[in-house]
Amino acid sequence: MLTFSGFPNNIGYELSKMGCEDMPAITGDEYLRRVNALKSDVWYDGQKITGKISEHPAFAGMIKSQAALYDLQHQKKNMTFKCEKTGEDVGVSYLIPRSKEDLQKRRDMIQEWASFNGGLMGRSPDYMNTVLASFAASLEVLKGEKKTFPKKLKSFYEYARENDLSFTHTFISPQSNRSKLSVLDEEVTNARIIDKRDEGLVIRGAKLLATQGGITDEIIVYSTPGTAEDDQSYLFSIPSDTNGLKFVCRRSFAHCNTPLSSRFDEMDTVVLFDDVIVPWERVFIYENIRAVASLYQDGKFIPFTLHQIVSRQVIKAEFALGVAQSIIEMINIDEYEHVQGKMAEMIRGVESIKALLFKAEGTGKLDQSGVYIPDPIPLYVAVNEFQSFYPRCMEILQQLGASGMVTLPSERDFSSELGEDLTFYLKGYEKGGKEKVELFRLAWDLSMSEFGSRQTLYERFFFGDPVRLAHAVYRAYSTDSAVRRVKRFLK
Ligand SMILES: Cc1cc2nc3c(=O)[nH]c(=O)nc-3n(C[C@H](O)[C@H](O)[C@H](O)COP(=O)(O)OP(=O)(O)OC[C@H]3O[C@@H](n4cnc5c(N)ncnc54)[C@H](O)[C@@H]3O)c2cc1C
Known part of the structure; x- marks a missing residue:
């Protein structure tokens, strides 16, 4: 079993499980193989999806479009750059810009992908790759903050970049009570830390939504400012097939013979955490609302x-x-x-x-x-x-x-x-x-x-x-x- 060197074997990400070993700038086929291999817990209209998710009618068109984006990395110029660590070609959306030219390179790459779908895939992989790169470029704001793990965050960014991982994310708490007094609610719906064990944090509850939930390698879960109390704040990433993690889809808008929806309907999902264990290696911040807010606002x-x-x-x-x-x-x-x-x-x-x-x-x-x-x-x-x-x-x-x-x-x-x-x-x-x-x-x-x-x-x-x-x-x-x-x- 090959695991990423940044994580111990017992809880590291199993690359072999995804059929991916040292796979910089992946192709569409690699993306398809990985998301199908994951068999994440995705629910559509009262049923758990059991077959290949890339063949389910609600996902087939959009997943094909996403795969085409990965292929474009190999078909168009300037979609990749040489990774300083490995010397391999990795996706430009992971690039941390060191100059105006780097930033323009990022813009060109983003617009190349967007041109393929008329800008209609808001959550094409460059969105979250950019978020992760931004976190990795902001580690100084976590200096001296308790319960934060900047080195792990940096290693995780490198791991994602070098394996071209795809991400969904869920940042917002469920929309049950948006009053300023909602902190007084006794029945908490927001995904929260219910235990801290040797294996990791235990998370129970729900998050508002994740677009592309269940069709990416990983999900980044974050308490953006105002969505959690200090002792319930966190930033972590887990594989989409983690035990207890469920994605519940809305109705599909992908209909046959429609020029756009048949190809670009990025599914939106409610995310349920049924006592999900988040290994410590994947916890980047916990129980520190100031650090969580600072990474968002000051980084x-x-x-x-x-x-x-x-x-x-x-x-x-x-x-x-x-x-x-x-x-x-x-x-x-x-x-x-x-x-x-x-x-x-x-x-x-x-x-x-x-x-x-x-x-x-x-x-x-x-x-x-x-x-x-x-x-x-x-x-x-x-x-x-x-x-x-x-x-x-x-x-x-x-x-x-x-x-x-x-x-x-x-x-x-x-x-x-x-x-x-x-x-x-x-x-x-x-x-x-x-x-x-x-x-x-x-x-x-x-x-x-x-x-x-x-x-x-x-x-x-x-x-x-x-x-x-x-x-x-x-x-x-x-x-x-x-x-x-x-x-x-x-x-
Ligand atoms: C299509 C779609 C895809 C999305 N995808 C993702 C995703 O992939 N991941 C993710 O994490 N999130 C995603 N989001 C969520 C998005 O971040 C939220 O919709 C946004 O932050 C607004 O929050 P809300 O929907 O809970 O609206 P609410 O906060 O519930 O707002 C509802 C109404 O109440 C008003 N309101 C509520 N609170 C206040 C306040 N404090 N002050 C003033 N007015 C207030 C708002 O102005 C609004 O009119 C997505 C949203 C949409 C619509």
């Missing part, structure tokens, strides 16, 4: 993660813009001023987000440890703005598409004896009915289907609700120079 988590997010959102916004312009051309409505106005609104948004991303890279700074950190303010602004800009883009698609969004006969209708009539009666300005319906089906799937609605909800909430994100923007922004200007004027 590099926010700038790095926001940089990954905004890089993807640029692609998603451009994709929406492209769909809007295609609708305009399909039904020839570009002479109308309100149509031009709506497009100008989308263009302003797209260009603003791009500019904010470039600004963040340009005004980034090297810190004392030699890590190049993007400027978090423009990124915060971009993500907070996107929470209302993206839903507005979806509204504009509906306003431009109008009835075209629902006059959508199926492929089979077009292949039937009605095909000729439909091709003529549903024709666009310069295109036949089939081509027009294909475009409008795409627009519908993006903005109106269950999948599309979930995409909008995702962009509104996945990095925190817009209200509290706005608070964070305000708190992080220095108004000093603006106030000084006013003072000078008053003098």
